[in-house]
Amino acid sequence: xxxxxxxxxxxxxxxxxxxxxxxxxxxxxxxxxxxxxxxxxxxxxxxxxxxxxxxxxxxxxxxxxxxxxxxxxxxxxxxxxxxxxxxxxxxxxxxxxxxxxxxxxxxxxxxxx
Amino acid sequence: xxxxxxxxxxxxxxxxxxxxxxxxxxxxxxxxxxxxxxxxxxxxxxxxxxxxxxxxxxxxxxxxxxxxxxxxxxxxxxxxxxxxxxxxxxxxxxxxxxxxxxxxxxxxxxxxxxxx
Numbered sequence: 383x384x385x386x387x388x389x390x391x392x393x394x395x396x397x398x399x400x401x402x403x404x405x406x407x408x409x410x411x412x413x414x415x416x417x418x419x420x421x422x423x424x425x426x427x428x429x430x431x432x433x434x435x436x437x438x439x440x441x442x443x444x445x446x447x448x449x450x451x452x453x454x455x456x457x458x459x460x461x462x463x464x465x466x467x468x469x470x471x472x473x474x475x476x477x478x479x480x481x482x483x484x485x486x487x488x489x490x491x492x493x494x495x
Numbered sequence: 496x497x498x499x500x501x502x503x504x505x506x507x508x509x510x511x512x513x514x515x516x517x518x519x520x521x522x523x524x525x526x527x528x529x530x531x532x533x534x535x536x537x538x539x540x541x542x543x544x545x546x547x548x549x550x551x552x553x554x555x556x557x558x559x560x561x562x563x564x565x566x567x568x569x570x571x572x573x574x575x576x577x578x579x580x581x582x583x584x585x586x587x588x589x590x591x592x593x594x595x596x597x598x599x600x601x602x603x604x605x606x607x608x609x610x611x
Contacts, residue, residue: 418602424604425585425604425605426587426602427602428600428601485538
């Protein structure tokens with residue numbers, strides 16, 4: 383079945399540092415890929431997505447590129463802020479059959495001033 | 496526009512008690528989902544409803560039942576709660592369709608459930 387593997391946390395960075403959170407997937411065909419963010423005490427919010435190979439999703443300074451050759455969708459940000467502290471989830475959705483999302487285990491990010 | 500709403504926000508149950516978690520969306524979405532979130536395990540799908548009048552099991556359906564009351568509402572019922580059901584429960588919804596642009600799921604704020 384489909385699966386998503388993401389970098390284990392927690393990750394702690396200083397403000398203005400460069401961020402990478404790794405995510406790889408296994409799926410039938412070419413799934414759509416997502417990054418969701420969960421701020422403390424809140425539900426998940428869609429951060430960005432990419433629906434086909436070589437697409438780049440971007441939002442709020444975050445970027446991720448759909449790499450078919452490495453089955454990856456790594457999340458990056460050039461300069462993190464304290465307000466980026468949250469849990470980040472990578473997810474995939476197969477384009478065959480059902481609409482179910484497969485989630486990674488989440489990566490907790492803490493940014494220190 | 497409230498999006499996806501869930502009630503209650505927090506609940507404590509004793510083993511064997513029953514309860515229903517409520518979820519509603521005002522985005523005219525066809526599909527709705529229930530997930531549970533446990534530490535170190537990400538989100539796991541309990542049940543989903545592709546459209547009004549249909550429900551299907553997800554990854555971890557045992558111990559739960561669901562009802563798609565109408566297009567807006569999708570409830571999750573625990574008939575006899577167990578400590579293993581202590582978790583945070585999230586409801587989500589999405590538009591239905593085969594097009595790539597219709598796949599985004601929107602989540603509610605969650606219900607934190609503690610079973611003693």
